[in-house]
Amino acid sequence: MTGERKRITPTHRYRNNDKLVGVGNAFWNSSEEHGVAGIVGDLTDGVFHMADGHEFVNFTVCSYLDLDTHPKVIDGAVDSLRRFGVLDHCIPRTRVQTRVLLELEESLGELFGATVISAISTAAASTGLLPLIASGHLGDGTRPLMVFDKNAHVSLGNTKPTCADETEVVTCRHHDLDFLEDMCRTYERVCYVVDGSDSLGGYAPVEELAALQDKYNMLVFYDDSHSLSAYGERGIGYVRSHSPVLDERTITVATLTKGFGAGGTAILLDGYPHATRRLIERFAGPLGYSQKMNAAAVGAALASAEIHRTEELDRLQGKLRANIALFDSLLQTEQAGSTYPIRLVPMSDDTVVDAAQRVFRAGFYTSPVFFPIVARGTAGLRVMLRAGQSAEQITRLCAVLVEAGARPAGIAA
Structure with a gap:
């Protein structure tokens, strides 16, 4: 065979893995190196238990009514x-x-x-x-x-x-x-x-x-x-x-x-x-x-x-709404006031992983999200409220988030 073989040039019309992996993987690697990704543990009564003895409450899980x-x-x-x-x-x-x-x-x-x-x-x-x-x-x-x-x-x-x-x-x-x-x-x-x-x-x-x-x-x-x-x-x-x-x-x-x-x-x-x-x-x-x-x-x-089909669903939805309202009374986010159970606590690209690590050490997991998961400059910690979370857990989490750089409710930007 003579001559150079043909190299493919991608069109990237509808997706771009070079950009996706090239930019996003650095943040994922940083998250894993700081212990806020790739976590393994056992779940008992709403608390995760890791092999090293660390325990935490997962505030980034989508089972909003805890029916799972x-x-x-x-x-x-x-x-x-x-x-x-x-x-x-x-x-x-x-x-x-x-x-x-x-x-x-x-x-x-x-x-x-x-x-x-x-x-x-x-x-x-x-x-x-x-x-x-x-x-x-x-x-x-x-x-x-x-x-x-x-x-x-x-x-x-x-x-x-x-x-x-x-x-x-x-x-x-x-x-x-x-x-x-x-x-x-x-x-x-x-x-x-x-x-x-x-x-x-x-x-x-x-x-x-x-x-x-x-x-x-x-x-x-x-x-x-x-x-x-x-x-x-x-x-x-x-x-x-x-x-x-x-x-x-x-x-x-x-x-x-x-x-x-x-x-x-x-x-x-x-x-x-x-x-x-x-x-x-x-x-x-x-x-x-x-x-x-x-x-x-x-x-x-x-x-x-x-x-x-029962009144239990109404009670669970009511508990979820109450927990959302409690979180909003303590912490400021763009989603505050919505019935939606997800809150994105703003952080900078440079601080979001460290903030997640600090929150994790305090006994809570909030997932750091960053580009390309979100737009550049809009990194944050994703918090998901659930019906089964206690008022004490939410109050403690918000206090830790404020210590990590989040803005308390009622404080002007």
Whole structure:
């Protein structure tokens, strides 16, 4: 062989691993070196115990109602294994299936007032559904312009290259309604891909988006994972509590792992015929493989669904709201005053890892977040409030955060 072999130059049209790894890995390495990433411990009664004897309360966990440790949810997982007699019948459900998934989907469909299709994870659901939307097969047959919100979760953004093989793909600024309307005037149809509840705090402008849906037939694909269970009557989440457009123009995915306390994901559909279910099961990528929720996850979800039908859910949501209010009374963040359970305590890029280490030594874990997880210059410690946290734990945490550089509530910038 003579001559030089050809070297590939990436286009970086929809992702850039050179930038992602090159910039982000330094912060991850620093976090791990300072002991605030890669932590291993055993959980007992809400407290983590490490091998070296250190104990801490985890304030960065997404089980907002603490249902993942609820005795009924744990018993539901165990009972399901014995009742169905199999962990995972490993074959695509389009060919052969037990009743385990059908029972869960029927229960969740009644609970949330939607047609529900289960998936092993929200990433798998989005990976499968968004290309079908891009090709017009999930929708009204029109290939839409796919508009991804700049802050959309990575599980959504990772589908851009696949969607781009089916249609045009663009990225817009966070919740840029003017841009969306311009696109709706320009293109035959638009699909906006966005988090209904952001992983760093805040909700989508659901009612304003509904106005664009009505005016231009825009389709919206929401990931509402962070508000399911924590928000709304029977835990239906922020999107279904506020959107007046609950038909084929609104598709929502939401994990059953966070507030719901179980495992897997629910795809919530309205206004689609039964044939759409078959289309999704057959052609939505991972949803058509033999990877699906196993019997233990289904049993846990069924038990959690029953809790969602009782007054206990209202009590847990009330405890969560009280803990959020207590935190906001002690510490200043941009999310203060919101019902959202996530708070981002501002720190500089240079101090955020040291601050996390200081908080950890005091017996609490708050995860440091930095670019590219957040925009440059907006680093901070992510705090997640939960129903099971005590007032004493929250008060002590806030005192430590102030010592680490956070601003107390009521102190002007």
